Amino acid sequence: MTDPPIGLGRLGAMGVRESARLLAGVHEAALAGDAPPAAPRTVISESWLRVRNHGVDPDIGRHAGLLSTEELEHRRQSSPLGDVMPLLREGLVTVADVAWHIMVVTDGEGRVLWRDGSLAVRRSADRLGFAEGASWAEDVVGTNAIGTALVTRAPVQVHSSEHFVRTHHAWTCAAAPLHDPRDGRLLGVVDISGPAATIHPATLSLVTAVTRVAEGELRLRHWASIERLRAIAAPLLARMAGADDRAVAVDRNGWTAAVTGMAPPDRVALPAAVRSGEMWLPNLGRCSLEPLPGGWLIRVGADRDPAAPMSRVVLDVSRARTWTVTVSGAAGSWAQQLSPRHAELLFVLALHRGGRSAAELAQDLFGDAGRTVTVRAELSRLRRNLAGVLAHRPYRFADGVEVELVRPERGVDLLPHSVAPAVLAARRG
Numbered sequence: 001m002t003d004p005p006i007g008l009g010r011l012g013a014m015g016v017r018e019s020a021r022l023l024a025g026v027h028e029a030a031l032a033g034d035a036p037p038a039a040p041r042t043v044i045s046e047s048w049l050r051v052r053n054h055g056v057d058p059d060i061g062r063h064a065g066l067l068s069t070e071e072l073e074h075r076r077q078s079s080p081l082g083d084v085m086p087l088l089r090e091g092l093v094t095v096a097d098v099a100w101h102i103m104v105v106t107d108g109e110g111r112v113l114w115r116d117g118s119l120a121v122r123r124s125a126d127r128l129g130f131a132e133g134a135s136w137a138e139d140v141v142g143t144n145a146i147g148t149a150l151v152t153r154a155p156v157q158v159h160s161s162e163h164f165v166r167t168h169h170a171w172t173c174a175a176a177p178l179h180d181p182r183d184g185r186l187l188g189v190v191d192i193s194g195p196a197a198t199i200h201p202a203t204l205s206l207v208t209a210v211t212r213v214a215e216g217e218l219r220l221r222h223w224a225s226i227e228r229l230r231a232i233a234a235p236l237l238a239r240m241a242g243a244d245d246r247a248v249a250v251d252r253n254g255w256t257a258a259v260t261g262m263a264p265p266d267r268v269a270l271p272a273a274v275r276s277g278e279m280w281l282p283n284l285g286r287c288s289l290e291p292l293p294g295g296w297l298i299r300v301g302a303d304r305d306p307a308a309p310m311s312r313v314v315l316d317v318s319r320a321r322t323w324t325v326t327v328s329g330a331a332g333s334w335a336q337q338l339s340p341r342h343a344e345l346l347f348v349l350a351l352h353r354g355g356r357s358a359a360e361l362a363q364d365l366f367g368d369a370g371r372t373v374t375v376r377a378e379l380s381r382l383r384r385n386l387a388g389v390l391a392h393r394p395y396r397f398a399d400g401v402e403v404e405l406v407r408p409e410r411g412v413d414l415l416p417h418s419v420a421p422a423v424l425a426a427r428r429g
Contacts (some may be wrong), residue, residue: 020196023161024169031058043152044162047143050151053412054139061141061165067111067133076113080180081105081188083221084214085114088190091210093117101194101203104130108186108321110137110150121194128167130193141165145175146189151320153177153186153340154415156213157204160196172196174204176211179218182253184339186321190214222255229257229294237298246300249292257295268298269385272324276310280332282385284377313389313397315346316406320416327389340417341365342382345375347415348422350405355396364422 022038030048040048056062067075072181085105092103093116102117112134115122123133129141139145142164149156155176161169175191190211192203223335233249237260240247243254246261254268269282274289274296281287286301311329323343326335338346348356348364356364358372358379365375383390391398410413411427418424 002390010226019199020160020169023159027161027164027169030303040162043148043156044143044158047148047151049140049413050416051138051142051265053410056139056164058142058164059166061167063129063140064135064137064140066131072111072113072133075107075111079107079113079187080218081113081178082108084217087214087217088210091213091401092190092192092207095206096192099198101192101198103316104136104146104191104193105188106136106146106150106191107188108150110135110140110147110189111424112136112190118194124195125193129169130155141168144168145173145193146191149175149177149189149191150186150302151416155208157201159199170196172199172203175208176204176208176409178211178214181215182222182251182255183337222251225294226251226255226257229292232293233295233297236246248298248300249295250298251295262300269334269336271335280334282334282388286332311400312402312404314404314406315350317343317347317415318406318408320408320413322406325386327386329388336385341378343415344420344423345378345382345419347405347426348420349390349395349397350403351422351426353397353403355394357394360395361395365420367421 006334010035026038026040026361030040030045039045088103088105089289095101096103096117100118100121102115102121104112105114106112112130112132115125115132130136135141136144138144138151141147143158144163144405145156145158148158155174157172157174159172163169163171172195173191173193175189177186177189179185180187190207192207196355201343220225229249229251237247237249237258240260244261248259248262248265248268249257250268250270251257252271252274255266256266256268265283268284271279271281276289278286278288281298284298284300288299288301290297290299312327314326316326317323323338324335325338325346326333328334344365345361348361358375359369361375361379362371365371379392379395382394389398390396397403411429414427415423
């Protein structure tokens with residue numbers, strides 16, 4: 001019988017050598033298929049399973065090559081994270097430097113875009129391949145705070161032999177994902193890494209707090225851009241205001257800046273690929289789209305039929321970090337990326353075509369049938385975007401809608417961020 005999982009608090013209370021020996025014993029036993037002296041944390045054991053299925057070598061990992069100088073600079077310039085780098089440096093680099101750590105910021109694929117902090121530690125990182133332009137995704141270098149945070153979409157600290165690859169056992173790292181407040185998209189990961197002897201349980205809390213501040217800064221910048229778009233769009237909409245004119249100006253993510261002739265929606269569900277010209281949009285029907293600086297002018301057609309019947313839905317959850325829903329019918333077609341929670345909800349509804357009550361969905365997602373308020377709120381948002389596709393009482397895909405569910409080839413890769421009981425059961429099945 002093994003001891004309870006090894007928490008970071010327990011490791012921090014141990015001596016450096018004692019904790020290193022314990023984790024090394026757990027790591028080697030897990031690789032050999034033997035009973036470990038203590039159970040690894042769940043987030044670690046699940047990551048080890050994923051990377052073994054990816055075929056990562058526990059001795060040397062895998063290598064994806066560095067980005068070219070041109071590609072690295074292009075990603076830096078096109079990433080919203082560049083706008084908050086001064087804030088991240090101010091909040092983390094001084095602490096990292098004093099503690100013999102480095103701060104690392106990656107994009108949503110795990111590619112290292114920026115590094116800062118202790119020069120000596122950066123040199124050690126170079127010898128490990130932990131350089132700007134390198135991929136630090138789980139399927140390349142195994143379990144590590146950056147790659148595991150990308151998969152789980154939650155803050156995580158990985159210490160010493162909790163890393164899957166042996167060459168990383170001398171390191172400790174803590175990372176938190178950073179999301180775009182406009183659409184929930186995963187922009188990348190903020191990480192603090194350094195020698196394993198310098199582990200401190202508060203490091204993860206610090207990284208998480210600074211990352212949340214950075215998301216708040218991006219949110220302020222977003223609303224400032226909405227105000228700029230409103231200043232452009234409001235006079236234009238005022239000139240076209242007529243009894244039958246309905247129009248809305250939105251930013252590139254669908255957030256409303258100005259409106260005329262209709263109740264102002266908080267946000268318009270735009271497809272993944274927006275273009276000028278006619279397009280069917282949920283809740284608006286047939287529309288005409290024209291580009292504006294920083295957004296779109298949407299003219300709602302006179303023959304508005306926002307709930308036009310849609311006959312086919314393709315739910316694609318085959319990839320590790322992006323999931324899409326595509327709906328199509330006589331009125332047109334529309335596709336959008338899904339948030340992690342909405343991907344889970346639609347996956348469960350695709351499994352249960354007869355429908356699920358709010359209590360059943362709460363049990364499916366949280367293991368707690370009492371969390372119906374959360375479920376109803378999320379489904380309300382989904383139904384605004386998927387007019388004519390989702391029904392309720394019980395919640396289900398509407399009658400007559402053909403649903404195609406695209407899964408990953410391996411069950412273990414199904415929505416890897418998810419801890420929902422229904423998803424965990426589907427992975428095992």
